[in-house]
Amino acid sequence: MTTDSDSISISYNSARFAQSASKLSNCPPDDGYEIAFAGRSNSGKSSAINTITNNKKLARTSKTPGRTQLINFFSLSTPKARLVDLPGYGYAKVSLDLKAEWGRHLDDYLQNRESLSALVLIMDIRKPLTDFDNMMLNWSDESSLPTVILLTKSDKMKFGPAKQVYFKTREALEGHSSLVDIILFSSLKKSGVEESRATLTDIFNHAMPKE
Numbered sequence: 001m002t003t004d005s006d007s008i009s010i011s012y013n014s015a016r017f018a019q020s021a022s023k024l025s026n027c028p029p030d031d032g033y034e035i036a037f038a039g040r041s042n043s044g045k046s047s048a049i050n051t052i053t054n055n056k057k058l059a060r061t062s063k064t065p066g067r068t069q070l071i072n073f074f075s076l077s078t079p080k081a082r083l084v085d086l087p088g089y090g091y092a093k094v095s096l097d098l099k100a101e102w103g104r105h106l107d108d109y110l111q112n113r114e115s116l117s118a119l120v121l122i123m124d125i126r127k128p129l130t131d132f133d134n135m136m137l138n139w140s141d142e143s144s145l146p147t148v149i150l151l152t153k154s155d156k157m158k159f160g161p162a163k164q165v166y167f168k169t170r171e172a173l174e175g176h177s178s179l180v181d182i183i184l185f186s187s188l189k190k191s192g193v194e195e196s197r198a199t200l201t202d203i204f205n206h207a208m209p210k211e
């Protein structure tokens with residue numbers, strides 16, 4: 001993706017916790033632009049949000065007891081632009097049903113939230129493309145929702161094998177119309193951060209109306 005000279009720049013460092021919601025009716029007014037982060041528990045989702053926003057404490061908010069099942073909204077200094085931390089999905093192999101796995105309210109958010117502009121799917125580079133990840137990608141295709149994959153914890157592999165996972169994942173996902181980008185990411189080494197920010201900024205720019 002390329003960035004136009006007249007594009008809006010987004011300051012990810014400006015991200016602030018705005019509110020949590022347990023259901024669609026508790027969410028901020030549905031008139032903005034949201035990029036939602038989804039991923040299996042322990043995939044590195046909170047760390048990725050913290051790294052992208054350069055704020056070590058930001059997504060920890062969502063880990064305080066009682067908040068893990070909530071949808072957490074972070075505002076940005078760009079009006080109406082938000083990042084959203086979705087509850088991590090579990091290890092359950094049993095169900096490939098959004099409602100069963102994540103609960104009715106999250107399903108409601110994904111299906112009905114007008115502001116939802118893109119999805120960032122977090123995958124541990126050592127365990128990419130779980131059944132649930134694949135289901136989310138199929139759902140993104142059906143919903144025409146731009147989707148970015150972050151292959152997190154890439155520091156856990158040497159560069160060669162990490163690149164191999166990257167190419168294999170790209171090959172496996174050929175034909176997914178919603179897939180915008182796959183990014184090798186490490187919160188530990190802070191790699192893939194600028195690329196992630198640039199991709200999210202492109203998405204915001206495409207979603208927001210031009211003056």
Ligand code: GDP
Nearest residue numbers: 040041042043044045046047152153186187188
């Ligand atoms: P979440 O449950 O998906 O939000 O995952 P967390 O962000 O809490 O991370 C889960 C575990 O993986 C924690 O122990 C993190 O310190 C670790 N982790 C997250 N990102 C990275 C990374 O880029 N590299 C390494 N080596 N560990 C990471």
